[in-house]
Amino acid sequence: MKKIFVPLLLTCILSTNTASASIDIDELKQLEKQGKYQIALDLIEPWRLENLSQDKALEVLLIQAEIYRKQGLFEKAISTLNHIEQNHYLDTQLIRTINNEKGINYRRMSRLEEAEEHYYKALEAAQELEDKTLIGLAYSNLGTLYDHKNQLAQAMQFQLKAQSFLKDSQDHGIKASNYYNLGDISVRLDDYEQAEIFFRWALGEDKKDGNVVAIADSALRLSQVSYKTNNHQVAIDNIYEALKYLKQTNANENLSRAYHMLASSYMKIGQGDAALINAHLSLDFAKKAQSQIQLIYAYTSVSQAYLHLKQPHVAQGYIQELEKLVNVEHHTPLAIHFHEVAADLADQNDDLELAYKHIFQALKAHKAMSEKFNNQKAETYRNSIGSLVQRQQLEVSEKEKALAQSELKHTKLMQKSWLIAGLAALFICLLLTYIYFIKHRTANLAAKLYQQNLKQKEKMLADISHELRTPLSVLKLHIEALEHGLFEDNNKAYGKINEKISQLNSLITDVYQLSQAENNAIALNQQIQCVQTLSQNYSYDIKRMAENHALTFSSEISIPEGSTINIDKPKLDRVVDNLCKNTCLYTDSPGKVVFKMYQDKHHLNIQIEDSSPTVTDDEIPKLFERLYRVESSRSRATGGSGLGLSICKSLVELMSGTIDIQRSNLGGLDISIVLPLK
Numbered sequence: 001m002k003k004i005f006v007p008l009l010l011t012c013i014l015s016t017n018t019a020s021a022s023i024d025i026d027e028l029k030q031l032e033k034q035g036k037y038q039i040a041l042d043l044i045e046p047w048r049l050e051n052l053s054q055d056k057a058l059e060v061l062l063i064q065a066e067i068y069r070k071q072g073l074f075e076k077a078i079s080t081l082n083h084i085e086q087n088h089y090l091d092t093q094l095i096r097t098i099n100n101e102k103g104i105n106y107r108r109m110s111r112l113e114e115a116e117e118h119y120y121k122a123l124e125a126a127q128e129l130e131d132k133t134l135i136g137l138a139y140s141n142l143g144t145l146y147d148h149k150n151q152l153a154q155a156m157q158f159q160l161k162a163q164s165f166l167k168d169s170q171d172h173g174i175k176a177s178n179y180y181n182l183g184d185i186s187v188r189l190d191d192y193e194q195a196e197i198f199f200r201w202a203l204g205e206d207k208k209d210g211n212v213v214a215i216a217d218s219a220l221r222l223s224q225v226s227y228k229t230n231n232h233q234v235a236i237d238n239i240y241e242a243l244k245y246l247k248q249t250n251a252n253e254n255l256s257r258a259y260h261m262l263a264s265s266y267m268k269i270g271q272g273d274a275a276l277i278n279a280h281l282s283l284d285f286a287k288k289a290q291s292q293i294q295l296i297y298a299y300t301s302v303s304q305a306y307l308h309l310k311q312p313h314v315a316q317g318y319i320q321e322l323e324k325l326v327n328v329e330h331h332t333p334l335a336i337h338f339h340e341v342a343a344d345l346a347d348q349n350d351d352l353e354l355a356y357k358h359i360f361q362a363l364k365a366h367k368a369m370s371e372k373f374n375n376q377k378a379e380t381y382r383n384s385i386g387s388l389v390q391r392q393q394l395e396v397s398e399k400e401k402a403l404a405q406s407e408l409k410h411t412k413l414m415q416k417s418w419l420i421a422g423l424a425a426l427f428i429c430l431l432l433t434y435i436y437f438i439k440h441r442t443a444n445l446a447a448k449l450y451q452q453n454l455k456q457k458e459k460m461l462a463d464i465s466h467e468l469r470t471p472l473s474v475l476k477l478h479i480e481a482l483e484h485g486l487f488e489d490n491n492k493a494y495g496k497i498n499e500k501i502s503q504l505n506s507l508i509t510d511v512y513q514l515s516q517a518e519n520n521a522i523a524l525n526q527q528i529q530c531v532q533t534l535s536q537n538y539s540y541d542i543k544r545m546a547e548n549h550a551l552t553f554s555s556e557i558s559i560p561e562g563s564t565i566n567i568d569k570p571k572l573d574r575v576v577d578n579l580c581k582n583t584c585l586y587t588d589s590p591g592k593v594v595f596k597m598y599q600d601k602h603h604l605n606i607q608i609e610d611s612s613p614t615v616t617d618d619e620i621p622k623l624f625e626r627l628y629r630v631e632s633s634r635s636r637a638t639g640g641s642g643l644g645l646s647i648c649k650s651l652v653e654l655m656s657g658t659i660d661i662q663r664s665n666l667g668g669l670d671i672s673i674v675l676p677l678k
Contacts, residue, residue, distance in 0.1 A: 025056065028063050035213045035249035037067045058088050065101055070213070074105040081105075096125035096134060100141065107145055115145055133174060136165030140178045147185060153508065156185050173214065176205035180218060187225065189508065193570065196225045197525070216245035220258055232265045239265070252289035256282045256298055263301040267308050276305040296325045296334045303341045312348040319345055336365045403450060410443055475500045524568045524654065531563040531604060534572075535597045542580045542595045542608070550589040551610075558598040565604055565677050568655060572675075575648045575659075576606065579671055582645070583610045592666055604675045610668035620661055620669075 031040040044064050052060065061084050068077035081098050088094070099122040106115035119141050126134035143158030162178050169175055183198035203218040223238035239262045246255050259282035266275035279301035286298040299322040306315035319341055326338045339362035346355035414436070421432045478497050487493045539555045546553040583593055587610040596607035615623070623645055652659045657675040664670040 025059055025063070028060065032063060032067055032070075033211045033213075035251065037071050040067055054088070058084065058094075062097065062101075069101065069105055069108070072108075074109050077105050078102060092125050092128050096122050096129065099125065100137070103141055103145075107141075107148060110148075112145065112149060116142075119145060132165045133169040133171050136162045136169060136178065137171075137174045138162075139165065140174070140181060143185075144181055147181070147188075152185060152188060155181075159185060172205040172209035173211060176202045176209060176214060176218065179205060180221070183221065183225075187228075190505070192225055192229050196222065196229075199225060212245050212248050213251070216242050216249065216251070216254065219245065220254065220261075223258075223261060227261060227265060230268075232268045235265045236262060236269075252285045253291050253294050256285035256289055256291070256294045258282075259285065260294075260297050260301045263305060267304060272305060272309045275308060276302070279305040292325060292328070293334065296322060296337070299325065300337045300341060303345075307341065307344045307348060310348065312345050315341070315345055336362050339365065403447070406443075410439075413439075472500075472504070475504075525570075526566050526568050528564050529567055529569055531559050531565055531599060532561070534565075534569075535559055538576050538597065538606075539595055541577070542593065545580055545584050546593040549584040549587070551584060551587055552590065552592045553595070554592070555595045556598070557596070560599060563599055565675065567675065571651045571655065575651050575673070576608075578645075578648050579608050583608050583669075583671075586613070587611055587668060588613060591668075594666065599677070602677055604677060606673040606675070607670060609664040609666050609670045611664070612667035614663060614668050617663075620663075623661055 028040050028043060031037075031043075041064065044060055061080055065077045065080040065084075068074070068080060081101055084094075085098060090098070099118040103115045103118035103122060106112070106118060119138065123135065123138035123142070126138050139158045139162035143155045143162060145155075146152075146158060147155035149155075159178060159182050163182070166175050166178055179198045179202035183195045183202060186192070186195035186198060199218060199222040203215065203222055206215040206218050219238055219242035223235045223242060226232075226235035226238055239258050243255070243258055243262075246258060259278045263275045263279040263282060266272070266278060279298070282301050283295075283298040286294040299318050303315045303318045303322060306312070306318070319338075322338050322341070326335050339358040343355045343358035343362065346352070346358060417432055417436050421429045421436075424432065475497060478493050478500075481487055482490065482493055535557045539557065543553040543555070587593065591611040593611075594607075594609040596605070596609070598605050649659055652673055652675070655675060657673060659671070659673050662670045662672070
């Protein structure tokens with residue numbers, strides 16, 4: 001029996017080792033999606049890799065590199081990718097994958113030049129593969145890189161370009177990443193309405209992809225936008241959705257951040273007990289994450305919750321701990337939070353002198369932070385515009401080079417044609433001559449068309465540069481004057497700087513809106529609206545604006561009772577407001593403004609007429625062109641970016657309507673909008 005038992009035992013052991021040596025790749029991918037990184041890494045051991053085929057070993061190593069990146073172990077990730085390059089055959093697909101991963105790791109390490117080099121290599125490989133999804137991913141990564149460089153205009157261009165390639169893609173993870181990045185840029189441009197739409201799209205794509213970490217991140221980001229726009233109940237619902245997925249991971253820092261936001265939202269709606277529970281949960285997870293900054297936020301939440309519940313004796317201990325952490329970090333925004341809760345504590349303890357001291361320190365820190373933020377924002381806009389101008393110049397240079405190469409090829413073709421024509425018979429000679437003239441005429445037409453497009457692009461670039469030059473110059477002068485202490489009242493200087501930054505922000509936002517319209521990236525949020533209510537609101541607003549400009553106002557409204565329209569009201573509001581401002585700015589006083597709104601069977605008609613001055617018949621079709629201004633009666637001196645009517649036309653056409661400009665019987669212009677009722 002022993003002789004039989006021993007071989008059987010050895011056979012069982014060997015078969016068990018062989019089975020355990022295999023690695024289930026699908027299991028690894030599932031663990032990665034669930035955020036269980038350490039469990040996945042424990043399965044990837046060197047002796048197991050040795051028993052795998054070359055292709056499976058390569059796939060496992062790529063998963064390992066991706067997990068290292070997600071854990072923040074960027075050097076290990078790059079080392080794994082270098083090992084793959086040295087030990088495996090690199091086809092175009094693998095070159096793209098490795099360069100894409102290296103670009104992400106270098107960007108996370110803030111080694112931006114190296115990241116850019118690898119991202120462009122990944123883009124070249126994707127273009128060689130002719131894969132739209134991979135090309136879109138490459139452009140999205142480049143957009144993220146330029147966002148990291150604070151070059152928002154360039155980042156926006158790349159992300160919108162990525163969106164055009166990813167439009168029909170079935171890779172939900174990549175599409176979610178692109179929407180997430182567009183949402184981030186929208187937040188930085190203070191366009192929270194568009195940001196909410198992009199983050200909601202990102203969340204939807206993440207759910208289709210099934211990546212738990214990504215779903216939690218998108219839901220948390222969506223809740224931050226809701227909180228910023230004071231939609232606290234919506235923010236609470238989004239945070240609970242994020243927590244449902246965050247609890248499946250070991251992301252203690254994100255869990256602490258989520259509970260901190262939840263506590264803040266409950267305090268905003270007056271539910272102090274719920275706020276206190278979530279503030280303590282935030283503190284528990286912050287301690288597990290060992291993040292000093294998150295600990296400060298958590299202690300701030302707990303302190304605020306107790307103060308909200310009028311329990312200063314309990315809050316005092318947490319505020320003392322908060323003070324220790326803030327003194328170590330030396331972080332201005334965090335110091336502001338400390339001084340605010342400390343002032344609230346002193347106030348509840350009736351120590352008004354101490355409360356005043358903390359309020360003064362908070363205001364001082366806030367002023368310093370605002371000054372730094374304004375300077376950084378001005379620098380960001382300068383970098384963004386500079387990058388945009390350089391990119392446009394590069395594109396012009398590339399097209400000029402392409403034109404020169406085309407002309408060279410055309411010259412060679414002509415020489416060859418003449419040679420063949422000289423050796424051929426008369427019939428062939430006549431035929432080739434005819435073909436030559438046709439090609440020559442086509443080339444001339446193409447060259448003329450290209451030159452016209454080039455001139456239009458150069459004109460637009462020059463106009464944008466002109467619009468930016470004045471506010472940037474004023475901004476620079478005020479900043480230099482502040483540096484040398486030339487202002488008696490710095491608050492006025494800061495106000496002027498904020499005004500110019502707002503002017504720059506408005507221009508960039510207008511250019512951004514036009515770029516979105518051209519790339520079909522603007523989303524409609526249509527809702528049923530009462531037409532009578534719309535007419536009353538618009539009539540009231542236009543009347544008030546006309547009277548402020550010393551103009552006579554009259555209205556002609558004919559709307560059936562109970563009439564409704566399915567429309568995106570904020571976008572229609574912007575169109576009417578823009579047209580009204582133009583009318584009031586460009587009508588001489590005393591003048592007249594007439595507002596008409598009537599409805600037929602299938603359409604809603606909106607008209608705004610004004611009195612003199614008017615424009616010539618040749619200039620009317622040009623009013624919708626970007627950056628076009630009439631230099632005579634409607635001059636540049638009245639202000640504006642020259643993009644308003646272009647944006648109005650884009651928004652009206654987006655809502656399936658039409659907009660037209662004609663001469664008015666009053667001596668000015670008659671602008672009419674026609675919108676479908678269904």
